[in-house]
Amino acid sequence: MNIYAGLILCGAAALYLASWLQSMLRKPEDRSGVWGVELTPDRIMGAALALHTLFLFVHAATQHRCPTTYSYEAIIFLCWCIALVYYFVSFSFTVPWLAKYVTPIIVALFVVAFVGMLSVPAAHDVEKGWRIKLHVVSLLLAYSFFLVSFISGVLYLFKEKAMKLQRPSHRLPPLELLDKVNLWTLVIGFPIMTFGLFVGLLLAQANPKLGSWMLEKKVIFVTVSWAMYGIVLHLRLMSHYRGRRVIILTVVSFCFLLLSLIGTQWHYFK
Amino acid sequence: MHSPSITGLSHKKTGIDLREKLSFSRQDYPCVLRHFELDPAVSEAVVLSTCNRVEIYCLGAGGRTVEAERVVRFLAEYHKVSPAAFAGHVHHYQDEAAIAYLLKVASGLDSMVLGETQILAQLKDAFACAQERESTGKYTNALFQRAFSAAKRIHTTTGISQAKISVPSVAADFAADLFSSFADKTLLQIGSGETGELTMRHFAERGLSRMLLTNRTHKRAVETAAKFGAEAVPFQDFPQHLHKADIIVTALASDAHVIAGEMMEAAMHSRRNRPLVLLDLSVPRAVDPRVAEMENVFLYDIDSLEAVVLQNMEQRQAELSSCLEIVDEETQAFLAQIEEWKAEPLIRDLRDSLEAIRDQEWRRIESRLGKLDARLRDDLEHMTRRITNRFLHSPTTALREEAKDGGGFRLVEMARKLFLPAPKRKP
Numbered sequence: 001m002n003i004y005a006g007l008i009l010c011g012a013a014a015l016y017l018a019s020w021l022q023s024m025l026r027k028p029e030d031r032s033g034v035w036g037v038e039l040t041p042d043r044i045m046g047a048a049l050a051l052h053t054l055f056l057f058v059h060a061a062t063q064h065r066c067p068t069t070y071s072y073e074a075i076i077f078l079c080w081c082i083a084l085v086y087y088f089v090s091f092s093f094t095v096p097w098l099a100k101y102v103t104p105i106i107v108a109l110f111v112v113a114f115v116g117m118l119s120v121p122a123a124h125d126v127e128k129g130w131r132i133k134l135h136v137v138s139l140l141l142a143y144s145f146f147l148v149s150f151i152s153g154v155l156y157l158f159k160e161k162a163m164k165l166q167r168p169s170h171r172l173p174p175l176e177l178l179d180k181v182n183l184w185t186l187v188i189g190f191p192i193m194t195f196g197l198f199v200g201l202l203l204a205q206a207n208p209k210l211g212s213w214m215l216e217k218k219v220i221f222v223t224v225s226w227a228m229y230g231i232v233l234h235l236r237l238m239s240h241y242r243g244r245r246v247i248i249l250t251v252v253s254f255c256f257l258l259l260s261l262i263g264t265q266w267h268y269f270k
Numbered sequence: 271m272h273s274p275s276i277t278g279l280s281h282k283k284t285g286i287d288l289r290e291k292l293s294f295s296r297q298d299y300p301c302v303l304r305h306f307e308l309d310p311a312v313s314e315a316v317v318l319s320t321c322n323r324v325e326i327y328c329l330g331a332g333g334r335t336v337e338a339e340r341v342v343r344f345l346a347e348y349h350k351v352s353p354a355a356f357a358g359h360v361h362h363y364q365d366e367a368a369i370a371y372l373l374k375v376a377s378g379l380d381s382m383v384l385g386e387t388q389i390l391a392q393l394k395d396a397f398a399c400a401q402e403r404e405s406t407g408k409y410t411n412a413l414f415q416r417a418f419s420a421a422k423r424i425h426t427t428t429g430i431s432q433a434k435i436s437v438p439s440v441a442a443d444f445a446a447d448l449f450s451s452f453a454d455k456t457l458l459q460i461g462s463g464e465t466g467e468l469t470m471r472h473f474a475e476r477g478l479s480r481m482l483l484t485n486r487t488h489k490r491a492v493e494t495a496a497k498f499g500a501e502a503v504p505f506q507d508f509p510q511h512l513h514k515a516d517i518i519v520t521a522l523a524s525d526a527h528v529i530a531g532e533m534m535e536a537a538m539h540s541r542r543n544r545p546l547v548l549l550d551l552s553v554p555r556a557v558d559p560r561v562a563e564m565e566n567v568f569l570y571d572i573d574s575l576e577a578v579v580l581q582n583m584e585q586r587q588a589e590l591s592s593c594l595e596i597v598d599e600e601t602q603a604f605l606a607q608i609e610e611w612k613a614e615p616l617i618r619d620l621r622d623s624l625e626a627i628r629d630q631e632w633r634r635i636e637s638r639l640g641k642l643d644a645r646l647r648d649d650l651e652h653m654t655r656r657i658t659n660r661f662l663h664s665p666t667t668a669l670r671e672e673a674k675d676g677g678g679f680r681l682v683e684m685a686r687k688l689f690l691p692a693p694k695r696k697p
Contacts, residue, residue, distance in 0.1 A: 094450070163447055164562065166574035170443065174450040175545065240542040243565045 002062040008055040009076070013110045015048030016079075020103035041099040042090060049083045056080060066133045072116035074136060079106045079113070081144035085185070089148055093181055097173050101151045131203050138196030143257065145189025146229070150254035152181040153247045160244055182250060183236055190229050197226060221260035228253035272409050272608060273333055275364040276371055277341035278318075278325030281382050284359040292349050292356060294319040299396070302326075303405040305344060312336055314410040316400040318375075320392050322382050327372065329409050338362035369413065370601045376417040377424040378431065379593055384586045385430035390421050412607065420600035427596070430589040433582030438469040440578045441549040442476055444570050445517050448547045452478040458515035459483045460508060460529075461522030462494040465551055469519050470498050482515065484508040486522070509533050513540035519549045520556035528556040531564075538564060551575065613673035617666050620689055624658045665689075 023041035033039050056077070059067045068074045086102045089095055156178040162169035172178075232249045235241040279289060294302055299317055306315035306328065314329040324345070328336040342360055346353040363371045371380070376393050378386045397414045400406045406414070425431045434440050449455055457473050459466050462485040470481060481500035485491035488504055495502040503511050512518070512533060520528060529548070538546070545566040550557040553572055562569040632654055639647055669685060 159447070163568045166562075166570050168444070168578055169447055174446065175448045177450040179545075242543055243545070245565070 002058060005055055005058040005062060008051055008058060012048045012051035012055060013107070013114075015044055015051060016083075016103055016106045016110065019044035019048060019099060020107055023099040023103060040096075041103065042096070045083060045086065045099060045103065049080070049087065052076075052080050052083065066137075068133060068136045068140070070116075072113040074140065075109050075113040075116065077137070078140045078144065079109050081141045082106055082109075082147060085141070085144040085148055089181060089185065092184065093177060095173070095177070095181060097155075098148070098151070098181075101155075102148070105147065131199055135196055135199040135203060138192050138199065142189045142193035142196055143261075145185045145192065146254050146257060149182050149185035149189065149250055152178045152185070153251045153254075156182060156247045157244065157251070160247075179242065179247075182247060186229060186233055186250060187237075190233055193226060193229070197222065218260045221256050225253045225256035225260065228256065273330045273335040273365060274368045274409070274413065275328050275330065275336045275338075275362065276325055276368045277328070277336070277338045277360060277362045278323060279356065279359050280323040280325070280361065280380065282380075283361060284356070288356055288359060289322070289324065291351055292324050292345055293321075294324065296395075296399070299399045300403055302344075302348070303400055303403045305348075307403070307405050309340070311340065314407040315405050316396055316410060316414070318393060318396040320389065322389075323375070323380075325375075327368075327410070327413075329407070335364050366601060366605065369416075369604055370597055372413065372417050373420045373597045373600055374594075376421040377593060377597065378421070379424075379590065379597065383435060384583070384590070385425075385593075387425060387431055390418070394418065408611075409608070413604065416600060416604045416607070420596065423600070424593050424596050428589045428592050430586055430593050433585040435579055435582050435586065436468070437551060437572070437575050437579060438465065438472045440575050440582070441469060441519065441551065441570065442472040443578075444549065444568075444575070445473075445547045446476070448545055448568055449516065452476050452517075454479060455516040456480040456482065456514050457517045457519065458503075458508070458511060459500070460518070460520040460556065461485060461552070462491050463521055466519065466521040467494055467497075469521060469549070469551070470494075470500065473517070474498055478517075482508075482511055484511075509537075512537035515546065516544070517547050517549070518557075519551065521551040522556060524552060524556050525554065527558040528552075529558060529561065531558045531560045534558070534561045534564060534567060538567065549575070610670050610673050613666075613669040616686055617669055620665070620685070621662060623689065624662060628654050628658050 019041045022039060022044055026039075026041065031038055037043070056067050059073075068077045082102060083106060086098060089098060155172055156175060159169050159172040159175050159178060162172070163175065228249060232246055232253065235246055235249075279292060281289070294317060298319075302317045303315060306312045306317075306326070311331055311334065312328050313331040316327040318325045318327070326341050326344075328341070330336045338360060341362075342353050342357050345351070345356070374380045376390055378384065378389050381389050393414075397406070397410075400410070434443060445452070452473060455478055457470070457478050457480070459470055459481060462483055466483075466485075470483070473481070481495070481498055482503050483491050483495045483498075483500045484503040484505050484507075485494070486505050488502065491502040491505075494500075512529070513536075518529070522528065543566050545568070548557055548561065548567065548569045550569065550571045555571055557569060557571075559569070559571070561567055632651060636647075639650070642650075665685060
């Protein structure tokens with residue numbers, strides 16, 4: 001990796017960490033800042049995202065490849081997608097609480113990526129070509145939306161439990177907002193996932209070396225989670241279902257998605 | 271020497287019957303203040319009358335304290351009540367204790383509901399009225415300003431007024447657990463008694479857009495609805511409006527459940543399972559408890575609301591010691607401020623004397639500067655002023671510090687001898 005790109009990436013990681021710490025330690029009434037600018041977790045994360053974007057450009061330009069080729073690159077790209085989705089959600093809803101949950105995940109993924117950098121494997125032949133890049137990029141973006149949906153879903157379940165027990169739960173965001181974030185991230189993430197899977201399907205069919213790819217564990221788990229997300233969306237949008245049960249379904253769907261990722265390589269078959 | 275005093279009655283020692291008899295309306299304030307203006311023993315006065323207290327804040331003339339008997343006599347004469355009927359309930363504070371007491375009153379630390387902020391507005395109003403009548407002076411102005419700033423400090427730096435301690439406000443908080451905004455929500459209020467009205471006020475303050483109100487006596491519902499711009503619904507028709515409501519509040523006396531499980535099931539079906547919050551403030555309960563088991567229905571009964579109120583009251587009580595520390599600090603700061611005033615006449619004399627010398631010398635030399643540029647002349651004059659100001663800076667600071675510490679004023683006397691011309695002796 002280019003030394004400048006490496007420094008930029010370290011800067012972005014440090015800022016994500018600072019944003020996480022700020023989201024944990026900062027009191028809502030705190031208005032302190034530097035040079036007259038209030039240091040909210042959002043702003044720090046914005047700076048981190050800017051550096052992160054710069055890294056992706058510099059890295060792609062110096063390595064002459066899409067920055068999703070190796071596992072560590074894909075993880076770094078996933079972090080970028082998560083931060084981007086975070087900003088998209090923040091722009092659409094008032095969600096100051098979200099940074100507290102998203103930033104530690106980004107920081108943890110960065111650690112995994114840095115460890116992965118130490119032993120870079122050779123890129124597989126199948127990764128060449130623009131279609132695989134489109135497949136990986138669209139799936140990583142969809143996973144980022146599903147991650148935010150998962151976070152809001154888990155918070156929803158905690159909040160709903162407290163409310164049913166008639167206990168105050170003012171520290172968690174309002175239930176209606178959690179429900180909205182959960183639904184809209186699914187509504188956006190699902191078509192992107194469908195597109196990514198469709199591109200992957202075309203790729204797999206065009207490659208005779210892959211053999212019986214349909215029986216791969218990864219493919220099975222992804223298909224199950226895709227189907228579950230589809231059912232959730234149908235229930236929510238067509239049958240106007242809402243509440244605890246559909247939220248549990250979104251949480252379980254994300255768990256299947258995780259199963260498809262954990263223990264398998266990022267974007268090529270074993 | 272200043273001697274402030276506070277004499278009056280409060281909810282702590284006096285029942286409502288007596289407080290009612292001895293209270294003043296806002297219109298009475300000028301008349302009461304006029305009485306104390308004419309009293310030679312009083313130099314400054316403020317009167318405060320609320321549902322929980324009647325108090326007269328006085329500054330004695332000539333450094334003497336205004337005795338409690340003087341105020342008791344006035345109250346008895348004004349309200350035509352025998353002094354013996356209430357003299358034993360009267361509280362009287364003077365000097366440092368009076369200052370600390372006023373600070374506590376302003377901060378709501380002496381209120382029936384600990385940490386409430388309404389008293390601050392009432393005290394500001396009482397002070398404004400006294401200022402209008404010019405029955406306050408330098409001392410009372412400074413004392414009340416200190417009380418207001420201390421109250422602000424207490425409310426902003428401690429949690430004394432943060433935790434909600436009324437059932438309707440806690441109920442509104444619970445509804446806010448479900449909805450991020452009330453702007454597009456509808457409230458159905460069942461029962462238009464005092465609690466119902468209070469609840470509606472809380473929701474209206476939080477920006478709730480639409481309210482439906484029903485009551486067994488429809489006429490009363492119409493009257494109350496008019497106050498809040500709500501729609502009155504006949505009591506027998508309210509089940510048909512259940513599905514429209516996002517928040518349902520019941521505050522009425524009823525032996526049977528007013529909202530049954532089946533009724534709620536039908537309503538939830540009509541509203542396509544959109545979530546709903548039910549706040550049952552009635553005893554006995556007006557909502558069937560089985561409703562709580564339905565998905566997307568969140569029921570809170572009076573027990574759960576009162577448990578939070580109790581918890582919040584304990585939270586406020588826990589803040590009391592840090593509030594009293596602030597009261598103590600502010601009282602000492604005010605006393606130091608008053609002490610500082612003692613050096614002011616000397617500082618003023620010093621400034622006048624030095625300014626007279628500077629002015630005399632400037633006039634002497636000004637005629638010789640006739641040909642100089644006007645801007646340069648201004649600069650020179652400005653320089654002479656700066657020299658006198660800089661010369662006086664250290665002594666005035668030292669004098670103020672000396673006065674603040676109450677160190678016997680040796681330095682003050684010394685400064686007078688050193689810098690001020692001795693009065694000329696008559697031949």
